[in-house]
Amino acid sequence: MANGVASFQVPMLNTSNYDNWSIKMKALLGAHEVWDIVEKGYVEPQDEATLSQTQKDNLKDSRKRDKKALYLIYQALDDDGFEKISSATTAKDAWEKLQTSHKGAEQVKKVRLQTLRGEFEALHMKESESISDYFSRVLAVSNQMKRNGEKLSDVRIMEKILRSLSPKFEHIVVIIEETKNLEEMTIDQLLGSLQAYEEKHKKKQDSVEQLFKMQVKDKEESMSNERGQHGRGHFQGRDGRGRGRGHARGGFNNNEDRREYPTSGRGRSNRRTRYEKSQTKCYNCQKFGHYAFECRAPKNKVE
Structure with missing residues (x-):
């Protein structure tokens, strides 16, 4: 145009x-x-x-x-x-x-300035607020105060900021108050120092949170492994008891073993007993095939 x-x-x-x-x-x-x-x-x-x-x-x-x-x-x-x-x-x-x-008129301007002074004094940093956002809030109010006739120095603004920060900045605030002269600092320099501290604090918090998450994960894996071992041990215990019963009945673990080496009167051990008796001579009747205590013949008096 x-x-x-x-x-x-x-x-x-x-x-x-x-x-x-x-x-x-x-x-x-x-x-x-x-x-x-x-x-x-x-x-x-x-x-x-x-x-x-x-x-x-x-x-x-x-x-x-x-x-x-x-x-x-x-x-x-x-x-x-x-x-x-x-x-x-x-x-x-x-x-x-x-x-x-x-x-408005001068009187209205004074009323507005009083309201802005109250807002300025009530300012406090929120726990979830970044230092940059808080600076912006403070400067927005302080600039309005200046435009309405308030004589507000940078030192007063910086003092307000330092005493209204969240508790996580307490350490750096003490250091600045003890080692720095606010008269020689600018608002931008104060912002830079606090931003650097905020970044370090954030990295430290992130490291702690990451370590905590790793510990929780390790604990969950350990508990999961313990539950798995408990389940397998329970199964083995039941199987072990099964084997124990097998041993008590003849020392075998399954029906195939029991068929091959049965423990009933029809088994191999019973045939072996009958074979041994056929070679045994009775001391009572002098016949083979049984022991003297099984003999049905009249008892002979042993000389």
């Missing part, structure tokens, strides 16, 4: 972002080289005929730049915002109307 107006994104103003919006708009207007006309304005002569050609050229340029600035301000407003400045004839007038509308 002509004059480079569309080469920048114009920030939109709403009911709650005037402070930040005004900073962004000042930068945008400055980039288009028209902030000075918004801040200081220009004077419309009562009679242009009395002006020299140089003065006429300067007046023409001022009017052109003023309209450019006014157009940029228009682009940042919704319909309600436009209504507030629709009667403004210059960019300076429009800017002042917006400032009065959003920042």
